[in-house]
Amino acid sequence: AQKVTQAQTEISVVEKEDVTLDCVYETRDTTYYLFWYKQPPSGELVFLIRRNSFDEQNEISGRYSWNFQKSTSSFNFTITASQVVDSAVYFCALSPSNYQLIWGAGTKLIIKP
Amino acid sequence: ETGVTQTPRHLVMGMTNKKSLKCEQHLGHNAMYWYKQSAKKPLELMFVYSLEERVENNSVPSRFSPECPNSSHLFLHLHTLQPEDSALYLCASSQDVRGGTYEQYFGPGTRLTVT
DSSP states (O other): OOEEEOOOSEEEEETTOOEEEOOEEEOOOSSOEEEEEEEOTTOOOEEEEEEETTOOOOEEETTEEEEEEGGGTEEEEEESSOOGGGOEEEEEEEEOSSSOOEEOOOEEEEEEO | OOSEEEEOSEEEEOTTOEEEEEEEEOSOOSEEEEEEEOTTSOOEEEEEEETTEEEEEOSOOTTEEEEEEETTEEEEEEESOOGGGOEEEEEEEESOOSTTTSOOEEOOOEEEEEO
């Protein structure tokens, strides 16, 4: 079965705190891709990152970082020094060997000033 | 215009109406997608087009009818909808449909309310 689990429904932190969003996936494919998307209140899903299953290097982009661990089937997302503009719903998604994207339920992140 | 655009942004329609949602991508992509996003549910893939050919129809009711006249435009024709069809309808495009190799870019969505 292909599945993505984002166990955290909602997270609320105060600005400047670090926050980690969890993503656990299930797939039997050996080749697959993992994604993170951001959905601000405006509704548009914004692509953040794509990672393929053969590349376990962690990625850092400014205040954003991603930790991919195949051993635990996790692809977690950390925001360092959070800002109010980071408030959004964040989705993790899995693409197995076809074009389908299997989406997690999303984590609503609230950053309080 | 850049990226993926969708019109209208908001639509209220009665169950007997016929309306269409429009999506246009300005990215030179070959694949386009329709998704439905309902509250408390994961995104649901409805239709996929690759070079104007439909490659996926995920058991969507026939009251939703897609049309892809060219690789830049995608329509979703709606008729005799039900209140449970109220949702955010998102259009996306990607360079190709091949296995997750390419990320999808989304439009802002059409918020549909069926009364």
